[in-house]
Amino acid sequence: MSQDKIDVKDVTPKTFNPKTQKTSKDRFNPSNRIYVRESQGQFQKLRRYGGWLLLLLFGIGPWIRYGDRQAILIDIGHQQFNFFGTTLYPQDLTLLALLFVVAAFGLFFITTFLGRVWCGYLCPQTVWTFMYIWFEEKLEGSANKRRKQDQLPKTLHLLTRKALKHLAWISIAVITGLTFVGYFVSINELVPQFITFNLSFWPAFWVLFFAACTYGNAGWMRSIVCVHMCPYARFQSAMFDKDTFIVGYNSERGETRGPRARKADPKQLGLGxxxxxxxxxxxxxxxxxxxxxxxxxxxxxxxxxDACNNTMQRMGYEANLISYTTEHRLSGKQTKVMRPKLLGYGTVLLIIIGLFFAQISAVDPAGLSVLRDRNQLFKINTQGLVENTYTLKVINKTQQIQTYDLSVQGIEDVTWYGRQSISVKPGEVFNVPISLGVNPDQLSSPIVTIQFILDDNQDFSIQVESRFINQL
Incomplete structure (x- = not known):
């Protein structure tokens, strides 16, 4: 595999350029601001469409209703996750773990194949940053204009435009914070309470916290997050090889670079x-x-x-001097798309996706847990029976009221003290205290294994094992 590693080249910018006799800014220094110029082209259209789709899904998610409840709600207070008609509880968190593993290997697969396209097109940091830049361009002007006016004394007109820009940024940040917290707290209660200043401390804290993070990351830090804070940029090199599709510059065609008239022949000038x-x-x-x-x-x-293709078009040159390509293609070799590392990531990804859906299909629509009374292992009741006390906890994971029957097996001629038919609301945890009485002559050992059965009288039943303790 060593021959597949990408060559390392030092591109650290110099602090002094002897040709121009000027000191250049270090782009690795977080204090140096980057003025991003607007670019038009097919990839920027694709990025914008992808970004708007992500924003749309993120924005409408908490407002979607399913029946009489919020369709997507991670209700931490009640320890349940509602996703349309499915309700998941802490005991179902293996699904969440599998989902994270699917996301990780999906990212590994995409990165090995297409490089950091997630970062460039759908990463929330990128989407929100470009949205903030759009407001910046509309309210303060183009990149060159912003660069020049930031070096001039501040006028009232400029300060007004900057104030409007920051007001727009803060508004977007607050809406983002409200929307995000709306996935954890009912959005129909969250927004009115926030507007009327009646929101309790912790929801208000998290709304303002995520608003501050959005404002700081997309408005001020921007590339600092990608370059200095995001771990993805650091470990991506483990997934890249010379067949990974990257944004690359064709130096053989482009060099030697230099300015020229549009109608000039670059070959006669010795230029690329x-x-x-x-x-x-x-x-x-x-x-x-x-x-x-x-x-x-x-x-x-x-x-x-897109910027280079627009220039090539104006100059009458062939497009794609800069393009999505591979290191092998740039060096004149053939790109191998189907390679062991990519196939390995893809195979593992498909297996985990299969396990994820198998786990989802195996999620029971109800849950049953059994707690024995530990204060008194057994007692002899007035009828002379050995009596054990239990608390049955029944969880209804569906979105409808369900009626369940309770029974026990593993022991003969048992007397059941308590309710055997219950009605449980959607998402409710219903506690059923019961006792079992057994004639001691029918017990052959001090501890008998029994099974409690929960049945919905349709096509679902669940068994939970417990113990019956007697006086022997």
Whole structure:
């Protein structure tokens, strides 16, 4: 596998450029702000459509109703997760673990195949950052204009536009915080209580906390999160190889780079197709120069591809000087799509997805647990029977009222003291205190194994094992 590793090249920017006699800003320094220029093209349309789809799903999720309740609600207070007609409880959390494993291996598979496309198109950090940049462009102007005016003395007009920008940012952040918390608290109660300042402490705290995180990450930190905080950028190198599709620059075609007139013949000038316009750098949300080769800061958003293709079109050159490609393709070799690592990730992913759906299909619509009375193991009642006391906890996991019958097996001629038919509301945990009485002559050992049975009189029943203790 060593021959598949991507070559390492030092692209750390120098602090002093002897040609221009200027000190360049270090893009790895979080204090240096990146002014992202707007880019138009097919990949940016795809990114915007994907982002709007994610925002739409995120925004409407808490408002969807299923029957008389919120369709998607992670109700931590009642320790249950409602997803349309299914209710999951803590004992079903293996499903959540499997879901995280599916997401992890899905990410591994996509990264091995297509690089960091998740980061560039659907990562919430990217989606919210570009949304904030859109408001910035509309209220303060283009990237070049913002860069210049930030170096000038602040005027009332500029301060007004900046205030409107931050007001828009804060509004989006608060809506984001409300929506996110709305997946954990009933959204129909959360929003009115928040607006009227009647929201209790913890829901209000989390709304403001996530609003502050959204405002800080998308408005101020932006690429700092991707470059300095996100662990995905760090361990992605373990999944990349020379057949991974990345955003790459064709140096053989592009070099030697340099400016020229649109009608000039680059071959006569000894130049490649790259006119050194630096648009690929100006539109990059992380501020890298893709012409320096593959860098871990690249999020595969395709902004530089669209910017370069627009330039190539204006110059009358062939498109895709920068494109989605592979290291093997850039070096003139053939790309191997179906390779062992990709097949391995795909196979494991399919197996885990199968286990996930098998686990979902095996989730019982009701649950039963049995608690023995530990204060008194047994007693002799007035009828001379050995009596054991239990508490049966019945959970209705469906969205309808259910009627259940309770019974016991494993012991002969048992007398049941308590209710044997119960009606349980959706999501309710119903406690049934009962006692069992048995003639001591029918007990052959000090401890007898018994099974409690819960039956819905249709096609479902569940058995839970317990013990009956006598005086022998």
């Amino acid at each position: 197709d790259c006119i050194d316009c630096d648009l690929c750098v100006q539109v990059c949300p992380t501020g890298i120069d893709i012409r320096d080769g593959l860098q871990y800061e690249c999020i595969n958003c395709g902004a530089c591809i």
